[in-house]
Amino acid sequence: MFLINCPFCGERDQSEFSSGGEAHIVRPKQPTELSDDEWAEYLFMRKNIKGIQFERWNHVHGCRKWFNVVRDTSNDKILSVYKMGEKPPVNYK
């Protein structure tokens, strides 16, 4: 069970959070101009990589804030935590 360092509340048990999947998928500004395939790419396609992954978490039973997490999915270590709107740390690629 993870310990997640919420950028607003500090370290809390994983049971207080819910995962929101891959981060940095930007909702298209003009969805109507996209083809079915392009829209499907946004809507359905996720990387689900083994290794370093950027993902969204919500402190749903806490401050209710969304934030981003860098996690190595191969060993579940959380490497970094940063707020929504902030740029992902450059040292993880």
Next chain:
Amino acid sequence: MANYRIHKTEYIDETKRVSFKYDGKTYFGYEGDTLASALLANGIHLVGRSFKYHRPRGIVSCGAEEPNAICQIGSKKDLTEPNVRATELELYEGLEASSQNCWPNVKFDIGGINNLISPLIPAGFYYKTFMWPKSFWKKVYEPLIRLSAGLGKSPTEPDPDIYDHKYVHYDVLVIGGGVSGIIAAKMAAKNNFKTLLVDDKKILGGSTIYQNNESIKIDDKLSSEWLKNEIQEIKKLSNLTIKTRTSIAAYHGYNFLLAKENLTDHLPEEKKKNKIRQRLWKIRAKKVVIATGSIERPLVFNNNDRPGILLSNSINKYLDYYGVTCGENIILFTNNDSAYETSISLHKKGIKNIIVDLRKSASSELIKQAESLGIKIYFNHVVTNTFGYRKINSLEIMKLSEDGNTTIGDKIKLSCDCLGMSGGWTPMVHMHTQSGGKLDFRDEDQVFLPKENSEDQISIGSCNGDFDLENIIDKTVNKINKFLYIDNQDYQDTNIICSKENDKRNIWLLPNKIPLGKTKCFVDFQNDSTAKDIKLALKEGFRSIEHVKRYTTTGMATDQGKLSNMHALGIIADTAGVKMGTLGTTTFRPPFTPLTFGTLVGRNVGKFFEVVRKTSMHEWHVKNNAEFENVGQWKRPWYYPKNRENMHDAVQRESKAARDSAGILDASTLGKIDIQGSDASEFLNRVYTNAWSKLAIGKCRYGLMLNEDGMVYDDGVTTRISENHYLMTTTTGGAANVLSKLEDYLQTEWPELDVYLTSVTDHYSTASICGPNSKKILNKLFPNLDLSDENFPHMSFKEDKLENINCRIMRISFTGEQSYEINIEAKYGHSLWKMCIEAGKEFNLTPYGTETMHLLRAEKGFIIVGQDTDGTMTPSDLQMDWIVSKKKFDFIGKRSLYRSDTVREDRKQLVGLLTDDPKEILEEGAQIVLDVKSKPIDMLGHVTSSYFSPNLNKSIALAVVRSGKTMKGQKLIIPMENKNINVTVSDTIFLDKENKRLNA
């Protein structure tokens, strides 16, 4: 009866005699005994029958690894417990235990016939035999297998015991209170780490605590004496918490561990009462020290499973700790030094014993000691067979060839009443691997060892492969100093003398002249898998250890292969001709030993099973006989039966009253979200399918919310309270998810919007009054409010006071009747409700529940999200194209509404259904077809809502049907178990299509 308790020890209190029952017979033991030691003291070895062949089996070990001595405790329907290890269960006055898996009794067991026909039951027997004929499976094979399967009996009534959970945080957790664990805990606690030390036994000290061999000494004391001193010292440390009778069940990521503490299992019945039985500790530790020790390996030879055959070290513990000898004429069969400790201990207590050693020779101090005592040693010999049905009475040994692959020379027959075996030691790497750690293989003594790669956990002592005392202490001190970044010098001058050496001659499957097919060399005692089974699996093509395990069931019993997994691996490696280390291991999964469900559930039983939410009016509903329905966590009145009405009659009466005069519904559970901010209108525009910018202040609007995939997610009415202030309502079940979803978009996609969301579901209570007389009732409650249709039309909102308390009143309708929803601060909800009931008396104002609400809305064809939709319905599928704005540039889900799949015309679409027989009520969920004769029958859809409408005096239903939109008037069939029901597709609106009743 013979008494095998031959001397006093400090761990057995001979002044406290304890009586207990085993298989119906009364025996005596002492405080400090386990059930197993007490049985052995009474000369009882035979404790069960094996799972498959029903062979007599005896106690093998003295701990968690025990495969045979598992028993049923107690006989009460609510308290009986199966599969308890007699080796771990502490004896208490009045304990009742019985053997398992035997009928009629353990001494004479009819299933023993399986042993005679065992050549017919090879590995994979069930897979191979019960394949055909197919029709036999359900009626013949399955009932037979079910009859003979399983070990103990589960309790059949709810567990009356109390269980508890506790969360704790520590700097350092030490698992295991043997010599290395005690040193680690002391070093940590003395260096200001908040430390927790857990051990599954009653007292600390592991196997060193009863060590009494003169040739193993620390600082000139017996190692046991030295350790007792250390234990006294650590008990004084204020930084250290010690938990005995506590075993770690699971080691999860981020150093989160679960431990089970036994609090009353060792107490007599009357002392257990009203106490917590077991506590589950949820431990977060910054660092974890694993000192779980090792367990002795058995040896695999012909008939190695007879009662009276135990692990050599267990014989030692029963003798030196419990004062019990396992026999009077004992043979020890070993491939390493540790059996010599047992031998010398036995000798000292006057128990005759001889040693059969696989090694060609050995010369450690310990062996010299044994030789000087005149103990007979057969080097380079192997046990090839044992004899005795209910207990071993003799065995045969033979000389080993140079390479150890065959036996040579003549058989020597030796008589005995007990055999101790020692195949070396297996480090308990369970905790290390559960934490995600990998393993290395050490060839010289054939053990898997923790490969250390983590800063948060470390293995020390014999679970790390350090078996001799000198190594254990030195390495522990060094490793703990490094691990905790400390420099502790406490043990620098400790003088350790250990005369044991580490060499051993490892042979996984011992050679025999008898062909393997005619031997019974057990690898897994509990599941009865033999070396032959494993070889057969390999012959049949299985290669992966995980496959062999499942095919032969080796390691899959309640002991999870603690004694058998290494041998299975070894035999596979030898047979396949590969190196042991390259095979890997099967996965070590939690729990380490079985946990009770009670421990896992803790206090969350009965009314604490789930959170219950009640509205302010709840008490009134209870007093007025309401039946309740669970909607999410809410308790909602379902219907209010009067004079022993059944549900149907109550709902018919309530529905009629609501349309004929007036009805009242507790609508407090609907989700309410307060939306404020200068961009609130724009926000609503983006989350609902219809337009919101032009909604006037004081007006209400129905909205449909989609997922980004275009599917209907939620619906509800939102009211504009002022310029930048809206109140949104959601479905009862969807409230939390809707708020989450809205927050998600607001925080992550549209952070530029000035909008604030607050859940106010619990802050307001809502009474909804509908029906032709609703306006008159409102008038009595709010005499100063102009209720005329001009001033307060449908879909509008007013504020007024009820006895000085502010109320928000919405004129909105989910029934199709003229209808008002009165919202008041929740603490006044109960009073509001009572005032409404009082004011409505003269109009027969009838309280109605969710069932009537569903019926009334179905008459009007209003959908319920989650009942008529299932996450695959678009607005168009629901025939609600009218609510989707064509003008808006974007909203959540808009683009998905014209994906190639969502514009298909043969999607399932919402329709009405009328039964040809108006009295026939359809079953919700029933399948709908066009033609029952075609094979396979083409399923067109299913019924989503179905009721008998008292207002229309006929059955009505909503359904989703493929291409339903184009089917009006089409005859369809609903095939049921014993009849086919004929229906006709209709409009979804059954009553008042012109909406006249809204303003009646």
